[in-house]
Amino acid sequence: MTTESNYPKHIAIAGNIGAGKTTLCKLLSGHFGWDVNYESTDDNPYLSDFYEDMNRWSFNLQIYFLNNRYRQVLDIQKGAKTVIQDRSIYEDAYIFAPNLHKMGLMATRDYENYFDLFQLMSSQVNAPDLLIYLKASVPTLVSHIQKRGRDYESSMSLNYLGLLNERYDNWIDGYDRGKLLVLDVNSLDYSDKDQDRKFVIDEVSRSLGI
Secondary structure (H helix, E strand, O other), X not given: OOOHHHOOOEEEEEEOOOOOHHHXXXXXXXXXXXXXXXXXXXXXXXXXXHHHOHHHHHHHHXXXXXXXXXXXXXXXXXXXXXXXXXXXXXHHHHHHHHHXXXXXXXXXXXXXXXXXXXXXHHOOOOOOOEEEEEEOOHHHHHHHHHHHOOHHHOOOOHHHHHHHHHHHHHHHHOOOOOEEEEEEHHHOOOOOOHHHHHHHHHHHHHHHOO
């Protein structure tokens, strides 16, 4: 039985662009009463520029996300409440930044500088009590992206999403920092179907032992 002293404090939702992280955060927050740290998109000063010119703004964007997520994790660890984090501190370092570097959209010196800073920051924080990975095919991602209608995402290529998916799968296959729950969102619709919402909540409860 889970007591207050060992009740999970940090739940991180991982997944590609359009996988359904924010929707899941809202579902779990509403059911369990957990707080949420959403990914900074609407007030992100680099995001729209990045999609217009990835080569120019890739390093700036990755540093912004790293700083934002690092501060979130520090606040979670200092606080007393259970918090869901919309995307983990690891994903930019193991998925997005190396993908940008491989595509020639981030200079080697910038990538190495970024990753060195990530290693320092990540060594100072604990891993999530549970990492939930939302596995989604490219068609599923595209459907979700089109549904939410963000202008800066309209020019995103299928190849870019596919490369990110490959990196996500490789990273998750080797994830060993703590508890992991993989949800295949290609066959789940927890935004509209009660049975899928119940399934997800039950899986999260089982994974955490609560």
